[in-house]
Amino acid sequence: MTQAASEGGKEWTERQKDVLDAVLALLVEDGDRLTMAAVARRAKCSKETLYKWFGDRDGLLTATVRWQASRVRAGGFDRARLDAAALRESLERFAADWLAVISSRTSIALNRVAVAHAGSGRSNLGAIVLANGRFAIGGRMKPLLEAGREAGLLAFDDTETAFRTFFGLIGRDVQIRLLLGDRLDTSEEGIAREAARATRQFFALYGASQPPAQAGSPETPASAG
């Protein structure tokens, strides 16, 4: 499960990418009530071709998830010149990017089918989504956190714990509420505001320039109990 993000995969032809985009569109519109016939109709291809290219329904869904994942790669930071402002900006950008992703209709639709599949045990869509979502962003953010620590800007013992805390401060209840059908503010300004808040709170917890009141970082107890 804790595998690296899989490669963008298999280099589909343009025609095949069109089909996968059709699947994404249908997924967003109709939820997981997706039928092979509907895909064929939408993509103007035959069902026989779908089965030839993707094997079966699960293969089509898997390919769709990978296809979508292969084009949301983003982020990165300038490791060379990392002062407090640059670190804060990078973290804030990560936070905003992540919020934009989990708020997108595509991500919501994909996560819904992956969650449903994970429940029925068939295939491993859940693992793929996790690898390309939560674990991908973790893999990209942790080097930044560690660079910030090496630059004396952050203080934490365990990178994973620090990252997961930031993750929680960013997402809070947003993803589960969206998955369950709640409506939330997903405007660009709203996202920017939340990203700024999460970053501010993260610095309050892990910023080295303003050492926590209790000795040690807040992720470890200052005293027993």
Place this chain on the structure above:
Amino acid sequence: MTQAASEGGKEWTERQKDVLDAVLALLVEDGDRLTMAAVARRAKCSKETLYKWFGDRDGLLTATVRWQASRVRAGGFDRARLDAAALRESLERFAADWLAVISSRTSIALNRVAVAHAGSGRSNLGAIVLANGRFAIGGRMKPLLEAGREAGLLAFDDTETAFRTFFGLIGRDVQIRLLLGDRLDTSEEGIAREAARATRQFFALYGASQPPAQAGSPETPASAG
């Protein structure tokens, strides 16, 4: 959507509760690949009876969600004598209870079907789960936070924001990972440890006894930008 938790509902007979428990068991075992025939077999009743009692499949699922929700009510705190230790203990207990809930196989199964339903637009299972999960705990925790503020132990402007921050510190990536099929440590000790960490971090952000370095609470910017 932002409705109050619905009442435990309708007072089913014992026999009917047995049926709903059978649904829960099947949901946990087989995911949402739940068929009416399987329920009838498991509960040793006829399909006709199921339809008579619950209307249709969605009605059965809705009743099941309400039934499960009606018996996870818990929590509460002693408002009278609220010192720092009592507040911390209450928050930690809330956090541990919530982690135990979202880590339970029943909650995972129920959230999975609700997410799937929210995707297909049919029925409002998502709203029900949300009302009895996220919003129910919010409704129970916010009075505690405000009591803590009135007692001079916490400092925040907006109760909702403070609660959502705590929510994020507690859950982090746990719920989405579990829903997507990842395996996590859900032991009692692990939960207790995470609850303690979340509470410690929440106090670091919102504790009044140790004012934040920047003026104001970390949920509002100290200066523009």
Place this chain on the structure above:
DNA sequence: CCAGAACCGTACCGTACGGTACGGCATGGA
């Protein structure tokens, strides 16, 4: 111009499942 491959559109098959009908049995009240 021809052969073959790729693919579209549609018809078709089998099965799973939601929902209904019905016969049989038990209980309880008159």
Place this chain on the structure above:
DNA sequence: TCCATGCCGTACCGTACGGTACGGTTCTGG
């Protein structure tokens, strides 16, 4: 004793959908 009610078990129906088959059309290479 008899009828009514409520429920079990099972058979049944209609439909939706995954997957396959096949005829017809377009494209490509020779």
